[in-house]
Amino acid sequence: MTKPSIPLGLVFSQSGPYAMMAGEMRKSALMAVDEINQSEGFDFTFTPHLRDPGGVVAGYHTACADLIREERVDHIVGCYTSASRKQVIPIVERTERLLWHPARYEGFESSDNVIYVGAAPNQHVVPLVRHMLDHIAIDVFCIGSNYIWTWEMNRVIREIVTSAGGHILAERLLELGETAVDHIVNEVVDRRPPVVFNTLVGESSYAFMRALHAAASRAGLSIPMLSCSLCEPELKLIGSAASVGCITSSAYFESIEGLENRAFVARWKARHGADSSPSVDGQSTYVCVMLLARAIRRAGSADVGAVRRAAANHRYDSPQGPVWVDPDNNHCFLTPRLARSVPGCQFNIFWEADAPERPDPYLSNLDLAAIGTRPGKSNDAMTKRSTHLRIVK
Amino acid sequence: MTKLSPFSVRGRRALLVMRDERDIAIVRRQLSRLGMTISEHDPAGPPPPNQAVDVILMDADAIPIKSDQATLWKGSVPIIALIGTETPSRLKWLLDLRPASFLVKPLRSAGLYTALVVAFDSAQRRVEDAAHIEKLEDRIRSRRVVLSAVLQIMRGHDMSETDAFALIRQTAMRHRTTIEVLSAEIIAAGGMPNRTTRTA
Numbered sequence: 001m002t003k004p005s006i007p008l009g010l011v012f013s014q015s016g017p018y019a020m021m022a023g024e025m026r027k028s029a030l031m032a033v034d035e036i037n038q039s040e041g042f043d044f045t046f047t048p049h050l051r052d053p054g055g056v057v058a059g060y061h062t063a064c065a066d067l068i069r070e071e072r073v074d075h076i077v078g079c080y081t082s083a084s085r086k087q088v089i090p091i092v093e094r095t096e097r098l099l100w101h102p103a104r105y106e107g108f109e110s111s112d113n114v115i116y117v118g119a120a121p122n123q124h125v126v127p128l129v130r131h132m133l134d135h136i137a138i139d140v141f142c143i144g145s146n147y148i149w150t151w152e153m154n155r156v157i158r159e160i161v162t163s164a165g166g167h168i169l170a171e172r173l174l175e176l177g178e179t180a181v182d183h184i185v186n187e188v189v190d191r192r193p194p195v196v197f198n199t200l201v202g203e204s205s206y207a208f209m210r211a212l213h214a215a216a217s218r219a220g221l222s223i224p225m226l227s228c229s230l231c232e233p234e235l236k237l238i239g240s241a242a243s244v245g246c247i248t249s250s251a252y253f254e255s256i257e258g259l260e261n262r263a264f265v266a267r268w269k270a271r272h273g274a275d276s277s278p279s280v281d282g283q284s285t286y287v288c289v290m291l292l293a294r295a296i297r298r299a300g301s302a303d304v305g306a307v308r309r310a311a312a313n314h315r316y317d318s319p320q321g322p323v324w325v326d327p328d329n330n331h332c333f334l335t336p337r338l339a340r341s342v343p344g345c346q347f348n349i350f351w352e353a354d355a356p357e358r359p360d361p362y363l364s365n366l367d368l369a370a371i372g373t374r375p376g377k378s379n380d381a382m383t384k385r386s387t388h389l390r391i392v393k
Numbered sequence: 394m395t396k397l398s399p400f401s402v403r404g405r406r407a408l409l410v411m412r413d414e415r416d417i418a419i420v421r422r423q424l425s426r427l428g429m430t431i432s433e434h435d436p437a438g439p440p441p442p443n444q445a446v447d448v449i450l451m452d453a454d455a456i457p458i459k460s461d462q463a464t465l466w467k468g469s470v471p472i473i474a475l476i477g478t479e480t481p482s483r484l485k486w487l488l489d490l491r492p493a494s495f496l497v498k499p500l501r502s503a504g505l506y507t508a509l510v511v512a513f514d515s516a517q518r519r520v521e522d523a524a525h526i527e528k529l530e531d532r533i534r535s536r537r538v539v540l541s542a543v544l545q546i547m548r549g550h551d552m553s554e555t556d557a558f559a560l561i562r563q564t565a566m567r568h569r570t571t572i573e574v575l576s577a578e579i580i581a582a583g584g585m586p587n588r589t590t591r592t593a
Contacts, residue, residue, distance in 0.1 A: 058414070083454075086477050090499035108480040151458050151482040 006302045008033065008046040008289075009067035011078030011088075016055015017177050017202055021281050022080050024233060025102055026050070028282035029077055031271055032289035042297055046289070049073060053084070060087040068095050074302050075100060077288045080281065082106065082148055089114060098304050100292055102284035104228070104251075106152035107361040113304075115311065116331040117288045117323070118281070119251045122360035124228045125153055127336045128249035129160045130371055131351065136224055136247075137194030138166030143184055143208065144199030146173040153199045153228065156363070163368040169193050174200060179207040188223065189215045195224045198246070205230075206238045213242035232277035235345035246341045251334040252280040252320040253347040264319035277345070278319075287318045291325065322356050331359030399513035402506070403428035405447040410434050410466075411475065412455040416500045420450060423505045440465045447471075448512055451490075452498075454478055458486045466490055471516035473508050475500065493519075535573040542576035549584045560585075 010029050012022040030048060037045040049071040053059030060079065067073045068091065076092070077100040079085040085101055092099045092113040099111075104118035132140065140161060144150030150173065158168050169191065172184050185208065188196060200208055209225070216223055225246045232254050235243040254265055254277050264286070268278045278286075295311035296302050312327035321335045333356035339347035360366070407429050411417050417433070424431050434441055436455035449470050454477045456466075466472065471493035476484075487495075493512035496504055539561075546557040564585065565575040578586045 061415075082478070086454075086498075106480055108478070146457055148478055148480065148483065152480040155480070155482040155485075 003043055003045050005045050005047045006075075006296065007071050007073045008048050008292075009051065009064065009071065009073040009076035009078070010048050011051045011053065011060060011063050011067070011076055013055040013059075013080070013084075014052045018080050019055060020202070020233070020237075021103075021279070022055075024279045024282035025078075025080065025285040027272065028278065028285040029289055031268070032286045032293075035267075036289065036293045042293055044296065046293070051078075057081075057083050057087055060084040061091060064088050064091050064097075064099075068097055074098065074304050075292055075307070077102065077285060077292070079103070082109075085109075085114070096304055098292075098307065100288040102288050103281050104284075106149055107363065108152070110329045110331070110361055112308075112330065114330060115288070115291070115308075115325055116329075116359070116361070117291065118284050119334055119336070120331050120359040120361045121152075121156060121363055122366065123251060123334050123336045123357055124249050125156050126160070126363075126366065127338060127351075127353070128226055128228060128247070129157055131247070131338055132195060132197075132226060133161070133164050133166065133371065136226075138164055139169050139193065140166065140195050140197050140226075141169045141172075141188060141191070141193035142197045142199070143170075143172045143174070143188075144197075145176050145178075145201045145204055147176060149201065150199040153197075157197060160366075160368060160371055164371060174204050174208075176204070177202065178204050181208045181211050184208065185211045185215050188212060189219050189221065192221060193223065195226060197226045199228065201229065206234065209238050209246070210242040229280075230341065231279040231281065232345055232347070233279050235341055236277070240343055240345060243341050243345060244343055248339055248341060248347060250280045250337060250339070250347075252278075252283045253337060253339050253349055254278055255339070255347050255349060256320060256337075258319075258321065260317050260321075261319040283319050287316070287320065287323055290318065291316055291323070324356070326359050329359060329361055331361050333358055396517065397513070399510045399517060402509050402513070404430070405513075406430045406432070406445070408432050408434055408441075408446040408449045408470075410436050410449060410455070411452040412436050413452065413498075416452065416475065416498060419500045419502060420505065423502045427506065427509070448473060448493075448509065450475060451492075452477075453483060453487050454498075458482060464489065471512040473512050532573065535576070538580065539572055539576040542579040545579055545584065 010026060012026040013019055014023060033046045033048050036042050049067055051063035051067060053063050064076055067076060075098050079088060079099065079101055080103050082105050088099050089111050093111060097113060099114045100117060101114055102117050104124050107121040138161060140157065142154050142157060144154065154171055161168060174181065198205060198208065227246050227248045230246055230248045265278065269276060291311060294314060294316055295307045298314060299306035299310035311325045313324055315322050315324045324333050326333055335353050335356045337349050337352040339349040342348045407424055409417060409420060409431060421431055432446065436452060449472045451466065451472050452475045467490055472490055474487050474492035474495040475498055476495055477498040493515045494508045496508050542561060543554060543557045546552060546560060547554060550557065561575060562572055565572045
């Protein structure tokens with residue numbers, strides 16, 4: 001007996017500035033679709049309909065309009081940047097469809113027609129800044145790509161750091177895709193900040209990390225670097241030496257212990273090669289498809305209203321651990337983690353939240369006073385400050 | 394200058410600083426219905442030097458926050474901000490431009506007229522408020538003059554401060570002049586000017 005088929009829209013750019021990330025996401029979506037289709041646990045299959053907006057913002061609206069009109073999809077998994085998501089929201093709201101959005105983003109949005117599966121700002125940047133204040137330094141040098149992600153990350157960093165008595169030593173921006181980084185590398189080496197917060201994306205980030213590593217090594221410096229977006233496939237692109245030592249905040253790392261992740265990584269490597277690694281955005285895309293499939297099964301229908309209700313508070317033990325949708329804001333409960341990149345293009349996780357954290361897309365519950373007045377914090381940070389420059393020969 | 398009603402938008406000139414073709418089409422159609430004239434300007438370029446327009450519709454997301462151009466738009470022409478991204482970093486930038494009103498994207502034909510009326514009204518109020526504040530500031534600046542005049546009258550007429558001020562105020566009213574102008578005359582004349590004695 002053949003199972004009924006449900007059309008599923010997948011919108012990922014296969015060219016343009018973030019094609020690498022979107023390619024990983026597309027691969028992960030198709031892997032999840034195949035697993036659902038082969039599983040006896042589901043009495044339906046997904047028929048994926050792929051669209052490639054080519055990294056052009058306006059292309060996302062066209063792609064989704066076409067998927068809804070021509071392929072009659074109720075559910076779309078896709079988008080990487082906020083600009084692309086903002087293109088899609090009007091059409092899914094108007095036609096009462098659901099967009100399942102995998103990527104972490106800067107927050108300050110909550111549409112009834114989007115399920116936000118990537119981390120919200122309280123789940124990515126806040127734990128990282130808190131760690132920085134407690135264990136590294138209270139003064140920070142910020143470098144990022146000149147767009148919404150960096151602008152908003154820098155605002156949050158500034159707010160927390162300033163309330164803790166620290167300073168933003170500099171805020172340097174590069175245009176998206178820019179790889180001429182020497183002037184900023186020189187400035188970092190000259191000024192020797194206690195820590196660098198890197199919100200560059202794509203090639204800009206790889207170029208900066210390679211160049212800073214080389215320059216700092218020549219100068220005998222070791223300057224800690226922080227990131228909210230680095231992932232394993234990127235470590236490979238950056239190169240094994242330059243990619244080491246970056247403290248990264250993410251809900252997913254390949255090195256997460258746990259049966260679900262071990263099995264997921266094994267299936268990933270069997271499908272994509274022993275040398276390949278799943279990325280945080282790829283894994284999150286996989287989670288999108290799985291959350292959707294489970295909600296459809298629970299609802300007994302792909303109807304958007306029924307699926308939204310069925311997805312709410314329904315726990316899924318994913319590779320990254322338990323995940324469920326918070327119906328208050330359609331974002332997900334996720335477990336924030338901090339890790340240090342180590343040789344071999346992997347991450348060594350050194351902290352994770354005790355339990356999945358409630359999403360707070362508007363940072364309404366961010367208690368600056370609590371971060372600023374943590375017992376022992378400022379003394380601790382001051383002593384740490386004086387020892388931040390280690391001579392590595 | 395004749396004061397235009399904010400409700401009459403016919404004949405006013407709008408400058409569109411927008412990127413999204415669908416949004417531009419909606420705005421063009423609606424503004425044409427309202428009888429406004431429309432020109433466009435590329436958000437990527439610097440502001441035109443001579444903004445001979447009555448209102449600017451600006452897609453906030455089309456202009457990078459950290460760019461030199463951002464602040465160059467600040468001026469006397471009321472700005473209607475078209476908002477997509479609601480992050481505080483973007484809104485902070487927007488507030489610095491002092492928008493006269495705003496619309497949330499995606500745009501619809503409804504709402505545009507309200508945004509125009511609010512923009513024209515708040516721009517007019519801004520002009521009036523500025524004039525009012527200037528007047529008040531003038532008055533504060535001349536307080537020193539008034540104080541000197543009061544002291545002069547107190548000494549010359551052996552009056553209390555309250556009585557001296559009351560006399561100046563009543564005299565100014567009788568002569569249909571301001572307290573500030575009369576005070577300047579008192580100081581110049583070294584006492585109450587002669588004309589005060591002429592009144593009944």
